[in-house]
Amino acid sequence: MQIFLDTANIDQIRQAAKLGIISGVTTNPSLVSKEGTADYEAVVKEICSIIPGPISVEVLVEGTQAMTQQAKLISSWAPNIVVKIPATSDGLEATSALAREKIKVNFTLCFSLNQALLGALAGATYVSLFVGRLDDAGHNGMEVVKDIVDVFAHYQLATQVIAASIRHPQHCVAAAKAGAHIATVPYKVLMQMIQHPLTDVGVTRFLGDWQRISKQ
Numbered sequence: 480m481q482i483f484l485d486t487a488n489i490d491q492i493r494q495a496a497k498l499g500i501i502s503g504v505t506t507n508p509s510l511v512s513k514e515g516t517a518d519y520e521a522v523v524k525e526i527c528s529i530i531p532g533p534i535s536v537e538v539l540v541e542g543t544q545a546m547t548q549q550a551k552l553i554s555s556w557a558p559n560i561v562v563k564i565p566a567t568s569d570g571l572e573a574t575s576a577l578a579r580e581k582i583k584v585n586f587t588l589c590f591s592l593n594q595a596l597l598g599a600l601a602g603a604t605y606v607s608l609f610v611g612r613l614d615d616a617g618h619n620g621m622e623v624v625k626d627i628v629d630v631f632a633h634y635q636l637a638t639q640v641i642a643a644s645i646r647h648p649q650h651c652v653a654a655a656k657a658g659a660h661i662a663t664v665p666y667k668v669l670m671q672m673i674q675h676p677l678t679d680v681g682v683t684r685f686l687g688d689w690q691r692i693s694k695q
Contacts, residue, residue, distance in 0.1 A: 481502040482500055482663075483664070484665075485504075487506045491666040496529055504533075523556055523557070524556055531559060533604075533605075534557070534561065536561070541569065550582060550584075554582045561605065562584055564585070565587055571586075585604065586638075587607040587643070594606075595640070599631060604638065605661070610642050610646075610654070611644035621650075622657075624642050624657040628657060628658035639660035641662070642661065645665065647668060650664075
């Protein structure tokens with residue numbers, strides 16, 4: 480399973496890139512607005528220069544024609560951009576049109592197997608299932624992820640499944656067990672994934688033992 484970083488914070492992306500385990504980045508207008516900038520293009524281009532893998536960037540308009548036109552513009556900003564298109568009927572039509580022109584699409588805001596399947600059939604490179612929001616609504620988000628993965632495998636669909644709206648490290652464990660191709664995680668969750676109190680205790684003990692031996 481690959482790990483994407485879900486953020487538009489440049490400092491976080493630079494720091495995560497140093498770890499050598501980030502394969503891509505997902506952004507959205509809400510994440511960009513948190514950074515206090517209205518220059519969407521500049522932020523996206525900087526992210527693309529830091530991470531060579533796929534960078535998912537969301538369209539900011541509605542309607543098939545408007546989404547398709549803006550998606551083409553966004554995809555021209557950098558060669559590693561994937562355009563995020565919402566899982567609506569207009570979005571489905573836009574995804575089909577973009578796929579025919581070899582523009583990669585992340586079919587986003589999916590909450591069901593039906594939506595994910597249609598996105599895959601339309602030619603989306605990725606479908607993003609929002610696990611945390613499904614959990615909030617009383618559903619089991621990871622069960623939906625597993626269903627999507629199983630169906631895609633059965634029909635040999637090339638579209639990759641992204642477990643999105645990740646809230647905590649256990650979500651990442653569940654995503655891996657469910658067979659998700661990718662989990663896109665906030666920086667805080669990424670840092671929590673590497674932490675374990677027994678590791679801290681072990682490091683302290685090893686260093687302490689070595690210091691005692693070296694003083695003899």
